Amino acid sequence: MTSSPPSSPQGFWHHVLQASWPWRVTWLYLTLFLFLPIAALLLKALTLNPAEIWRIATDPVAISTYNVTFFTALVAGIINGFAGLIIAWVLVRYEFPGKRFLDAIIDLPFALPTAVAGLTLSTIYSTNGWIGGFLEPFGIKVSFTRLGVLVAMIFISLPFAVRTVQPVLQDLEAEAEEAAWSMGASQWQTFWRVILPPLMPAILTGVAMGFSxxxxxxxxxxxxxxxxxxQDLIAPVLIIQRLEQFDYAGATVVGTVLLLISLAVLLAINLIQARGRRFYG
Amino acid sequence: MADSSLNQPVATAGAKSQRASRFQWGKWLLVTFVFGYLALILLVPALNVFIQAFKAGLPSLLDTLTSKFFLNAVKLTVIATAITVPLNTVFGLCAALSLANKNFPGRSLLISIIDLPFSISPVVAGLMLVLLFGNRGWFGPLLDASGIKIIFALPGIVMATIFVTMPFIAREVLPALEDAGTEQEEAAATLGATPWQTFWRVTLPSIKWSLLYGLILCNARAMGEFGAVAVVSGNIVGKTQTLPLFIEEAHIQYNTQAAYTAALLLSCLAVVTLVLKYFLERTAGIQHRGH
Known part of the structure; x- marks a missing residue:
């Protein structure tokens, strides 16, 4: 009987302060800054009648922005899925000068404000820019086109693709590969059958997070x-344009569509990760 | 693995060495690809900011740096960040303390909820705040009557920034708390330490590096947030214009010098962020992960 019983006043306050006080702050903060805003959007959407919601959500301009947004984001995600795998592979398996620098700079899109990214990318990829100038003779224009949207989206989603695959690759035992090799499997066979399967959940998660x-x-x-x-109008920009025209209903409907799709992607990511855990624990 | 080729006899030594030399060749091909890809997407764009900012010479750079609108944008960005980051720190610590080393139904759902702002478009987040506090929003009439301005003013900018940076601290501190376990805290409590003493002297020291890591990321995002702030700020020059908004405005008005001067400042922030992050990952062994 050395410790005081939990029913003593000290034990009671201990519980309140250790568990309940942070708990209360957490819920208060979530309610004020997260639940209330989300509720405002969803309830505003519910005040519109279904026919009107459908009309706004399927308006030709709105449909074209979904096309541009989701298709371009998907292409960016897939490109980064491949590039991210190669980058992660190179960073984990090889030694070369400048490796640490490359590893650190992968996170640049997390650290660099997006306005700066947009500004410098638009300069470089404009027709008289460093890279855009090379592409111009081939009739390829990047800045102020859909290709520009793609470049910006590739920039913004790159770290997700690398950082989800990298730790899994790091943990992957080289032994299985060596065993496959020594038994005469070709490099391609080793890659497709031994290396890729356990990486797949991580790759898909990275693509989905980058897409989102x-x-x-x-x-x-x-x-x-x-x-x-x-042409190159994306859904978030359409929301701002609608708000600038005081078209709150229009902004709300497009915003709700975006919100619901984000939630669906989030669910998909969780399912992929749950599957990955089940199979590759 | 019912692959017939796996049953082939063990490769001879000659084939092995041949494979090794081919492998080296593959290595340099891949390394070159990575350098090329990152140059196109990250390195050249980053370098370009520094070159463009200094292109017109130092006097012109200093001109922008000391202009009134630029200084106002810097001030507003710093104020909004200085309010956001401490609030999110308190929230992040509370959320992590509530979740760590505990098991209750709905725990993983709560973690997903805390992470939710990372999945929601910042523009949609800003829209939500306009629907709440704008003059036609839920609290619009009430705010109008009491003379409080949230949208097109500092409180709106702060709330938008809080929304998009909410998960940063919690998601860094939570795993650190789980790693640290509860033994030391329990020992401190048994020895008669108050909860505050336990928190300051036992819990906080064990999570300080993760907390710092979260703070750095939260700070960088808060200073650079564009989408959510663009919706709620109204972008009134000299009043509700943050640095990222200043960049966009200058860019639209073909004031390239001003745009790149502001970009230079924010890029320095990014460099400092990356350097601190690098050292925290190396010295404190914090794992980087995608956000």
Whole structure:
């Protein structure tokens, strides 16, 4: 009987302060800054009648922005899925000069404000820019086109693709590969059958996280794109344009569509990770 | 693995060495690809900011740096960050303390909820705040009557920034708390330490590096947030214009010098962030992960 019983006043306050006080702050903060805003959007959407919601959500301009946003974000995610795998592979398996620098700079898109990214990408990829100048003779224009949207989305989603695969690759035992090799499997066979399967959940998670981030991206895209409907106007920019015209219903409906799709992607990511844990624990 | 080729006899030594030399060749091909890809996407764009900012010479750079609107944008960005980051720190610590080393139904759902702002488009977050506090929003009439301005003013900018940076601290501190376990805290409590003493002297020291890591990321995002702030700030020059908004405005008005001067400042922030992050990962062994 050395410790005081939990029913003593000290034990009671201990419980309140250790468990309940942070608990209360957590819920108060979430309610004020997260639940209330989300509720405002969803309830505003519910005040519109279904026919009107459908009309706004399927308006040709709105549909074209979904196309541009989701398709371009998907392409960016897939490109980074491949590039991210190669980058992670190179960073984990090889030694070369400048490796640490490369490893550190992968996170630049997390650290660099998106407005800066949009500004510098639009300069470099413009027709008289360092890289855009090379592409111009081939008739390829990047800045102020959909390709510009793609470049900005690739920039913004790159770290996700690398950082989800890298730790899994690090933990992957080289022994299984060596065993496959020594038994005469070719490099391709080793890659497809031994290395890739356990990496797949991580790769898909990285692609999905990058996609999700790219879909919501505003800052870098609005600067590099021309923001012309049916060409390179993305959904988040459409929301801002609608708000500027005081079209709250229009902004709300497009915002709700984006919110619901983000939630669906989030669910998909969780399912992928749960599957990955089950199979590769 | 019913692959017939795996049943082939063990490769001869000659084939092995041949494979090794081919492998080296593959290595340099991949390394070159990575350098090329990162140059196109990250390195050249980053370098370009520094070159463009100094292109017109130092006097012109200093001109922008001391202009009134630029200084106002810097001031507003610093104020909004200085309010946001401490609030999110308190929240992040509370959320992590509530979740760590505990098991209750709905725990993983709560973690997902805390992470939710990372999945929501910043523009949609800003829209939500406009629907709450704008003059046609839920609290619009009430705020109008009491003369409080949230949208097109500092409180709106702060709330938008809080929304998008909410998860940073919690998600860094939570794993650190789980790693640290509860033994030392329990020992301190048994020895008669008050909860505050336990927190300051036992819990905080064990999570300080993770907390710092979260703070750095939260700070960088808070200073650079564009989408959410663009919706709620109204972008009134000299009043509600933050640095990222200043960049966009200058860019639209073909004031490239001003845009790149502001970009230079924010890029320095990014460099400092990356350097601190690098050292925290190396010295404190914190794992980086995707946000």
């Amino acid at each position: 981030r790219a879909v919501g991206e505003y800052g870098s895209v609005v600067i590099i794109a021309g923001n012309i409907p049916f």
